[in-house]
Amino acid sequence: MPAQDAPPPPAELVALAQAFGVDARYPGPGGQAVGARTLVAVLGALGVAAGTPGEVREALERHRAEQQGRLLPPCVVVRQGRRTALDVPAAARLRVELEDGGSWELPCGHSHWLPADLPLGRHVLRAESGGRTAAAALIVAPQRLPRLPGRSWGFLAQLYSVLSDRSWGMGDLGDLAEMARWAGAGLGAGFVQINPLHQALPGTPSDPSPYRPSSRRFADPVHLRVEAVPEFAYLDGARREQAEELVRRAARLRAEVLGHDGLIDRDAVWALKREALELLHEVPRGPGCEAVYEAFRRREGEWLRRHALWSALAEVHGADWHHWPKGLRHPDGPQVGQAEKELAERVEFHRWLAWQVDRQLAGAQRAAREAGMPVGLVHDLAVGVHPDGADAWALQDVLAGGISVGAPPDAFNAHGQDWGLPPWRPDALAEAGYAPFAELLRATARHAGAVRIDHVMGLFRLWWVPQGHAPTEGAYVRYDAEAMLGVLALEAHRAGTAVIGEDLGTVEPGVREELAARGVLGTSVLWFERDWQAGGGILAPDRWRPGCLATLTTHDLPSTAARLSGEHVELRHRLGLLARPLAEEQAEAAGELADWRAELAALGLLRPGEPLSVPALYRFLRATPAELVGVWLPDLVGDPRPQNLPGTWDQYPNWRLPVADGTGAPVTLDRLAATPEARLLARLLAVPPGPRDRSPGAGDRSPGAGTPPPAAHTPPAG
Template sequence: RIEAVPEYAYLTAVQRESADDLARRAARLREEVLGHDGLIDRDAVWRLKREALELLHEVPRGPGGQAEYEAYQRREGEWLRRHALWNALAELHGADWHHWPKGLRHPNGSQIEQAAKELAERIEFHRWLAWQVDRQLAHAQRSAREAGMPVGLIHDLAVGAHPDGADAWVLQDVLAGGISVGAPPDAFNAHGQDWGLPPWRPDALAAAGYAPYAELLRATTRHAGALRIDHVMGLFRLWWVPQGHPPTEGAYVRYDAEAMLGVLALEAHRAGTAVIGEDLGTVEPGVREELAERGILGTSVLWFERDWRSGGGILPPDRWRPDCLATLTTHDLPSTAARLSGEHVELRHRLGLLARPLGEEQEEASAELEDWRAELVEQGLLAPGEPLSMPVLYRFLRATPAELVGVWLPDLVGDPRPQNLPGTWDQYPNWRLPVADGA
């Protein structure tokens, strides 16, 4: 947040005039989003913010700020230097490091030292940007705790990083080239999934003493009251998809789960951070039990909690596991408003993501809602004939013994659009949607 950078208060009159102009342009950009197609132009946002941040970077830091900055650089060390170096190189040669000059494609490449000297000013700028992010995260967590929130921020550790980005460039010796992470065909996606993210190499990670993985956890838990681990089953095994092949031709590759969980437990303990695992989808036997033994909460989504061993009936609230985050949906699933209206089936049909005829999918979705209506009536949470609604479903979650209940922000305003639609990249505007009132 530009205005929250301390140096913002010390801009000169000329600099402040430039900053105010950028703020007016940003306001027009927000108006365009609301009045045009409703999508965030993140590239345009970044161009404005970068210009504003470059102004702020010129402001001299006082002795206290400089000492804090130097301490941050010592703490982050080589990882920070390489991150800033990648950003400076990307500005010059493009975002895909695979197409850079050969001597720059590896952090220890033959041309790296010379490039670092030539790009010293830009490297310093990107190092300073990382510091600003760290400061604002620390402030947000501190403010949350002071406001009485026992957990505060819950950070998210994704299952991987973009194959062309800084992480993949820095960590290429411990990531598998020509491979991406995904998921096999399941009830949610009959075609399987390819997420386009390079996985850890189990052998290289072990040879490195799990240091890159530990550093990632250390950085992610630093200002977090809890850490959510995306696709936590990936600590046990991951579905590897060879480049150029469909997800159906992938295979599971195993990891040393004891080591992966041990490093996670150590770093979470050091940071005083709780851990929530997203254990949804294809989960092999024993995984949830092992996670629970180590104090890692699972994720229980209302629509999936059924007694699959005895006919698949809805699991009543008193039979839910207590060691979980209970929620109606996630960023990868349909919004609750869309489930209640059936819009989620129509959207997947328009994008060609259904494995069965539209009518069959709609009948199944309607039957599921009727099952839930009957269950809620039986639980005394819904009167006979009363329409199924979001508040009633959240009351059901509150009746479970779950340690945490998650309320999805778009659900608060009835936004029917999914935030992310797995299996798509350019077919649907994933991550460009602002939260919008669906009423």
């Protein structure tokens, strides 16, 4: 029975759900009720038994008693510059132990306030009252995230799709550095935004989606430029001959991909690179190099150990840790220590791979900044991880078991969505002082000028779908947004990175305003920016929000060339994805283009008789106050194909397409750099900057303006 047709849950169950941040209703006509079966399952994932009325009453009483008996909450997150009240007994003695070793004694009184001038950082708050003691993590965050150095434009690229004459069958970190040099020094671009480089789940065939990774914490070594590993220069004898043969095989693979209608074969690329990297790992390191490696190992600590250990165990037992021997299914399992000793060489190899990727990531960002880019690389953080992978194993104590993230039914998808990604447990995150979340942000921002957060609304709430339930039978679970944003602000401040939130789709009222007030940029796609409150007309460029990345498309949407030609409708028709007759869809698409042609002509961005074109649409984006303008790299050559077509799996080659021209012929980075369109767009976008967002929340619009609330968020897994 769909959730919206189920009988209303009992009042006590609703009260228990609300006590644990589980919404008993979700947006819909009149507000849809969440069924009792769903509430029981979601509460169970939070460690709360609620299967019977007696269990519900007992859980409510226990929760109330625990809340009243707590001397301190598990974690306190405050903003620097604000005095913050604490709900503790009047006679309690409070002390703050600073992360630098110092301490602050706070005076007793009828009310307790944390002072406004506490230093930024992760501290410990201690309390003593009536013989009881308690400690809590205390996070002091800046009011706002770092600002961008000014308006700029840059490329949006799926790195795997951007091959050069040197890459091994898919774009790599060497290509990324080269692209950044070309875009920055040659065109004056300010940034390059790329897809998530997270480590994929091993296995053949592997899942090519960058949005359902094994680990978000570590990047995938498939992105390595093998010849750029320093040890490559020191290969000799038989190892040198083996490596040269692998280079020749890689050239043949690259030629196959660059043939007409060629597809990227990630598994074939990794098979070659892995063999080469095994050879390079055997080359002795000099003392200086060894010292740098040891420093990396110390910095990464337990996170690196667990990741390398999981990778080694997966080679023996398969990628799904749920089916490993019972004693290995948890990082602290009784058989883990012995297995780590037996697999020491393989653990070390995977640890070394992580170091090599980190070095090349650092080199790519360094290349971008040396090329004059004020921002440099923009790394993408996926919304979650594969339930069978490394992070799900290492972090299972803070992830919700038996739960998947998704989206509720809406006007665009009546069946809802299940993305197959386990969510953070908000209670466990708080008990851990948000350290796992902070570490993930720290790692993502380390070699970035900005970070894009996929489905940024997940900092406020996520749609939880219990295992065995339809996506319609889920519930929203709320997170402490003040804490999540505070952790984000602190880590971004320390890394000096800006943050872009992917806030397309269904967004709860007030979320965009809160993100803007904290300095998180939004994402605005031209085709969605309409004045929905005033009939849905095109939103004038001067009414766009300044605090955004403005684009014509994304990896989940039709390319600009496809929209201009109508090919996106034809493609969905061929794959049976249209909900209406082809003629109706075509008429609507044609009408949309006519509206845009008229709008651009009225604004003087099109000359009389000039057709709607890619440059004309970028002229419109230039006319907005958006702080960042993103150019979809395939727009340079008129590639009509989307990189990902939501709603398909094997019907379409998602995440496997090299950048190609309008005929489908792949185009290398070397050829892209020579296109006249690149210099045309660079000249068009290199104009004096428009107005800046000068105050918190500036540019916020009325609720009816901008991206339409009902637009569905597409599944990250593709």
